[in-house]
Amino acid sequence: MLAFCMLPFSCIKDHKVEHFIIDKSASAMEWKGYLKDGSGNNGTIKVTGRLFAAEPGMITGGQISFPLSSLININLPTDELKQQLIHHLQSRDFFDMATYPHIRFDIISMVPDKDISHTYHVAGELIMLGKSNPVSFPVKIKLQGERLEVTGETGIDRTLWGMNYASDESAPDGMYVKPGIDVQFKVVALRKVH
Template identity: 45%
Template sequence: MKINRLMKNAVIIILAALLTCGCNSKSTEHYRVDRSKSVVEWKGYLKNGDFNSGTISVKSDSMIVKDGKVVAGSFSMPLSSMVNKNLPNDALKKQIVHHLQSADFFNMAMYPAVQFTMTGIVSYSGRNPEAVAGAQHLISGDLAILGEKHSISFPAKIILDEEKISVEGKVSIDRTRWSMTYASDESSPDGLYIKPFIDLHLKLFGRKIQD
């Protein structure tokens, strides 16, 4: 009788362990960003109010969802994918992009990508007029530019739909925090001063990685 009772208890423990393992494996899912659809739109401003704008692509194999919630993720923005959208011809577009890729700004030769690593995510119910419509999460993370990491946070709208995920958020960063100080002397004439803040509009689209 005692042996039978011990065997029953052992079977129950083993079944419970197997069920627990099965649930945990199913609750954690990995997503890969679709680089053909995902972009970060950027916009920088001159002293007189003029601006330049464009896009840079995004790549990532690391977006982790557990129990229906994003819990971790990172992505990079290859500087070679940067393009300008607002200037009137290809020559001017290439000129501004090459300058942004140079040592005056992002120094692509030494630092080929900008990297973001998420460090936290909480619910968001704020009323920031600069946030994307429908933002329901506040994402925090480390942004690496020119070999320096600094923390940023921004409201984001995250949608999980079976096999797909989308993340949209807006943030304005002060480039001088990352020692990007070219043309940042506010006392300079209009044409020689570029405002330190860069507006970024993140648009990520991904799919679940199948086992």
């Protein structure tokens, strides 16, 4: 989820707060979950939201949203199996989309890595199932004109948000889903023209 907030660039004029809007068509996050034997499923979810910058070279925050209605599976062999998995992920066993239609990431800070060029450490709060937990991870940033591209990867433990379905490690193969979810993301944000 991601960290597109790190504009180390002079994008702000006269110290006014500027908004950077995430380009939904150019941005996506890929997810992967695992069974006990190491196999698993993967897919994508869309990314929306905006970033805020209050002075040149400094992003001060932002809200990133992941609509659960946009969940897609890409590895299963048939559309029927893909839909079965997605409906299960959207059910109360996992993300409970009917009650919580979005996952949200609120950016709190982003700090440059002193040793690795164009790399930053983003910290924020990830909100799922109505519960918030702190997360942090590294990102890489590339600016081309008004186009900001942020890429990175991280992992989360779903049980920290109370998503405990099939989390009993003593269960037989096929009945245990590992708590860890791996994500990779590419986010493109464009400066909003007033």
